[in-house]
Amino acid sequence: MKFYVNARYLIVPFMSLIAIAGILIGGSFAWVGVALFGLNTIIDTLTKNIHLPADFDETGESYGIKGFQYAVMFLMLPVFIVLQLVLAYRIFQYTSLTPIETAAFLGVSYEVGTSGLNLIGATLSSGLWAGLGIIYGHELSHNKKEGFFVSRLIMALSGASHFTYAHVYNHHLDLGHEDDAATAPRGRNIYAHAWLSHMGQSRFSYNLEKERLSKRGSSALHFDNRWILGYLYSLPSIVLFVWAGGLIGVAALFSVWVIANFLLEALNFMGHYGLIRTEGAVEHRHSWDNDSVFTSWFFIEIGRQCDHHVRGETYFWELDDVEGPNYGIGYFSLFVLTLIPPLFKAYVQKHLDNWDEKYASSEEKVIAAQFS
Amino acid sequence: MLNLFKPRPTSYADRLSDTETTFTVKRGESLLSSALSAGIKWPFKCKVGSCGTCKCKLIDGKIKAQLDFGYVLDMSEIQDGYILACQSILKSDIQVSVNLTK
Numbered sequence: 001m002k003f004y005v006n007a008r009y010l011i012v013p014f015m016s017l018i019a020i021a022g023i024l025i026g027g028s029f030a031w032v033g034v035a036l037f038g039l040n041t042i043i044d045t046l047t048k049n050i051h052l053p054a055d056f057d058e059t060g061e062s063y064g065i066k067g068f069q070y071a072v073m074f075l076m077l078p079v080f081i082v083l084q085l086v087l088a089y090r091i092f093q094y095t096s097l098t099p100i101e102t103a104a105f106l107g108v109s110y111e112v113g114t115s116g117l118n119l120i121g122a123t124l125s126s127g128l129w130a131g132l133g134i135i136y137g138h139e140l141s142h143n144k145k146e147g148f149f150v151s152r153l154i155m156a157l158s159g160a161s162h163f164t165y166a167h168v169y170n171h172h173l174d175l176g177h178e179d180d181a182a183t184a185p186r187g188r189n190i191y192a193h194a195w196l197s198h199m200g201q202s203r204f205s206y207n208l209e210k211e212r213l214s215k216r217g218s219s220a221l222h223f224d225n226r227w228i229l230g231y232l233y234s235l236p237s238i239v240l241f242v243w244a245g246g247l248i249g250v251a252a253l254f255s256v257w258v259i260a261n262f263l264l265e266a267l268n269f270m271g272h273y274g275l276i277r278t279e280g281a282v283e284h285r286h287s288w289d290n291d292s293v294f295t296s297w298f299f300i301e302i303g304r305q306c307d308h309h310v311r312g313e314t315y316f317w318e319l320d321d322v323e324g325p326n327y328g329i330g331y332f333s334l335f336v337l338t339l340i341p342p343l344f345k346a347y348v349q350k351h352l353d354n355w356d357e358k359y360a361s362s363e364e365k366v367i368a369a370q371f372s
Numbered sequence: 373m374l375n376l377f378k379p380r381p382t383s384y385a386d387r388l389s390d391t392e393t394t395f396t397v398k399r400g401e402s403l404l405s406s407a408l409s410a411g412i413k414w415p416f417k418c419k420v421g422s423c424g425t426c427k428c429k430l431i432d433g434k435i436k437a438q439l440d441f442g443y444v445l446d447m448s449e450i451q452d453g454y455i456l457a458c459q460s461i462l463k464s465d466i467q468v469s470v471n472l473t474k
Binding site: 142143145148165168169170172173208212215216281282311312313 | 402405417418419420421422423438439440442443444446447458
């Protein structure tokens with residue numbers, strides 16, 4: 001049981017390595033990361049009706065091994081660095097006009113050089129897996145100093161180091177309020193939300209630092225401004241891609257960042273779309289749960305938002321079903337719907353109606369009525 | 373008001389000065405989590421260090437802050453010994469004062 005509970009959360013590390021191997025092997029294998037994303041969508045859709053509770057032994061202790069899960073999360077930082085390095089390597093080959101030919105290493109044949117089309121595949125693969133890997137940045141943002149710093153570095157690889165502070169000090173505190181940039185109000189589509197949420201969180205993070213430094217009597221332009229430091233952590237990536245491919249390198253890195261941040265904001269969008277909170281503590285009803293089996297294991301239980309927002313200090317492997325609002329389908333399936341706003345709106349309406357009727361407080365119902 | 377408890381290898385004792393309540397805090401567990409496990413109605417809201425509801429005054433002993441208290445507490449509060457229970461890991465037996473009626 002212990003092995004099963006801990007091993008089931010290794011899907012992303014395993015698939016990230018496959019995506020990296022695909023870029024290294026080159027040719028059409030550069031698209032493997034994209035293909036895996038499609039495969040995951042199919043698996044998630046086929047298994048949407050399987051919901052499993054968290055596993056505890058007879059004494060109520062979780063089977064999760066903290067040391068192991070933390071080691072995996074910390075090790076994902078070098079994995080994401082390698083993901084950027086292999087993309088930069090391919091960009092360098094493309095811009096230096098390296099001839100496309102087949103070679104072999106330890107019996108495995110690979111392609112030296114790359115076509116423009118396969119470079120696009122490598123870029124999309126990198127962006128998708130950098131974005132999916134942001135789940136580790138989220139989990140570590142809730143933990144101790146070392147984990148918090150690793151979270152900042154993981155997010156910085158996607159140019160989003162501000163997220164770590166904004167998530168803890170804004171999203172968890174102001175969830176469901178208009179003050180929370182990461183909560184999407186009813187009627188907003190995912191494309192608008194991705195931009196508004198990203199910029200809103202960055203602005204919050206800047207103001208948070210400004211206020212903290214002003215308490216100390218310091219200006220916002222200070223070497224200890226963690227909003228500025230966060231963006232400086234992204235500098236090595238920028239230098240790497242400029243060196244590897246000049247403008248093409250910058251375009252590729254920008255694409256990776258856009259895709260990764262879009263996926264991050266998609267998670268925020270799906271986790272709280274249209275939910276409303278008035279005064280008082282965050283309760284289970286202020287989040288949507290996505291706990292179909294593949295979503296749970298792949299996204300290291302980030303879909304158990306209802307429990308997570310009430311017990312923010314709880315490790316992901318201990319989060320459980322709390323019978324909160326639930327879309328009934330996993331994140332991959334729902335993500336596809338969000339990409340087509342009219343389709344998402346049609347799908348989500350019955351769930352919002354159900355929330356208004358069964359979950360909302362009287363004050364929340366009044367606000368909800370203003371959106372209908 | 374004095375701390376009478378010696379550090380133990382796997383847990384520390386926390387004493388609430390206002391009620392003279394004493395409870396054990398497991399090593400690595402937050403002060404707030406242990407207090408709630410001990411059945412104490414400690415005020416809290418977010419549990420992630422962002423709201424400040426669980427703040428208390430450290431009278432004696434040492435803690436390790438898991439997040440920077442400077443985002444939630446004023447400088448004067450920090451200088452007066454206020455800490456966030458949800459982000460405090462004990463480094464010794466401690467004594468704190470907390471308003472349980474909040």
